Amino acid sequence: MSAVMTAITIAAGVGLTATALASIVRIVRGPTILDRMVASDVLLTTLMLAVGADMVVRDHTDTIPLMTVIGATATLATIVVARFVKRRAEHPNIAEPRRGTGHV
Numbered sequence: 593m594s595a596v597m598t599a600i601t602i603a604a605g606v607g608l609t610a611t612a613l614a615s616i617v618r619i620v621r622g623p624t625i626l627d628r629m630v631a632s633d634v635l636l637t638t639l640m641l642a643v644g645a646d647m648v649v650r651d652h653t654d655t656i657p658l659m660t661v662i663g664a665t666a667t668l669a670t671i672v673v674a675r676f677v678k679r680r681a682e683h684p685n686i687a688e689p690r691r692g693t694g695h696v
Contacts, residue, residue, distance in 0.1 A: 636666040
């Protein structure tokens with residue numbers, strides 16, 4: 593591997609790591625479910641980019657099915673959260689626990 597390729601690989605690794613860490617912070621801090629969903633989409637996209645970069649560096653295509661599963665998971669999760677937020681907006685009390693029943 594040439595020095596230029598090594599430098600590009602290190603730069604990509606640093607960028608992907610920084611993006612993943614920022615996404616994790618946003619998932620933890622929120623404050624809303626939509627913020628967390630966007631951050632989880634960014635984290636899954638970052639993971640897909642890392643797997644893609646690994647395929648380029650190691651010159652293989654063995655992990656394409658993994659990238660497909662990650663993409664499908666991100667898509668389905670986004671749809672589920674969007675439907676939840678829509679239903680919650682239409683019926684504001686649907687996601688709130690009942691008070692005084694001992695349910696959390």
